[in-house]
Amino acid sequence: MKITAPLIVTVAIFLRVPLLFTPPILSDDIYRYLWDGRVQLAGINPYVYPPSAPELSALRTPEHALINHPTLRTVYPPLTQWVYRWGAFFHPTIWMQKIIFTLFDVATIFLLLALLKFKNMPLSRATLYAWNPLVVIEFSGSGHNDSLMIFFLTLACFLYAKGKSSAAAVGFAAATLSKWIPVFMIPWYVVRRDWRFLGLYGLVFAVICLPFVKGVGDMLPSLSPAVSGLHTYARDWVFNPSLYVVVGEFLPHPLHRRIFLGLLLVAFSLWWAFKQINNPLLYILGCLMALLLLGPVVHPWYVTWIVPFLCFYPLWSGLAWSGVVLITYVVLIRYRSEGVWQLPLWVSVVEYSIVYGLLTKDLFRWLSPSSSPR
Secondary structure, X not given: OOOOHHHHHHHHHHHHHHHHOOOOOOOOHHHHHHHHHHHHHOOOOOOOOOOOOHHHHHHOXXXXXXXXXXXXXXXXXXXXXXXXXXXXXXXXXXXXXXHHHHHHHHHHHHHHHHHHHHOOOOHHHHHHHHOOHHHHHHHHHOOOOHHHHHHHHHHHHHHHHOOOHHHHHHHHHHHHOOOOHHHHHHHHHHHHOOHHHHHHHHHHHHHHHHHHOOOHHHXXXXXXXXXXXXXXXXXXXXXXXXXXXHHOOOOOOHHHHHHHHHHHHHHHHHHHHHHOOOOHHHHHHHHHHHHHHHOOEOOHHHXXXXXXXXXXXXXXXXXXXXXXXXXXXXXXXXXXXXXXOOOOHHHHHHHHHHHHHHHHHHHHHHHOOOOOOO
């Protein structure tokens, strides 16, 4: 049977719809999404108060108890906050939040099909994303907001391929304002000396961020690291890392380790920008893989970031990772019975033995004179 675009989309929707109306049993992040949206509808800046603040007590519902890390201010960027607000406006339920982020997920499938067709590549490759169990579970099942960033990254790559570089710059900025991760696109544009991009990038930032400035300035002088979500995430959180653990053998202090790995990631992104100066797809895939391998936090849904780009560069390591990372959810077994959030060692050994073993094979294949990364 020939795999056509209508078949790809039909099966993708069939896989997603049943999960839309199931409880998000693997993650409780979506309750924070709904909360941030409701806070905005009340005319309050979501960056000013954490959910536990007494100033927000009038907004609490029974779902408030399900919000994770209620003493921390929100970590989500402004464009994502706008989407939370739209969802809460249409219907203030977690189901609406799930539907919205699943719609962005499905829209990405259409973009991948269009980009594959433009590049004269088999449309069947879109199944690597459209039918990927990890993607289906994380977006339709848990409603994770990463689909918004993935959509704008894919859109920007499509616009760039069509020769619309200015529109692509807006897309990359929107992706960064959906989740801070795509800030690594800046070195790529700097290497290309595309100063118009930086101007558009900054303009989009200003327009989308401006509504959230009010109130934050008054908060800054008394901002406590203990209740600053982004600060706490960057400083303290560790889950399912790989090279972060290895580097810890000679850099035991967490801050020194994060600084070292951060500098290594910046150096790689600059070097990779020179190598892929005309290929944003491969540049993004390389940077995302490096970020996941170097980072201290690798939640299962983080691996969805690389999946759209595997449609164009199908790394065995990346494809396997999108499957094997699901075993990290065993952490929930002990957490729900004992309240202990600790990933068993065997999980990391199994996961990263597979990932690094196949990554070695991928690198040898790419470095072969008779092969190309396609």
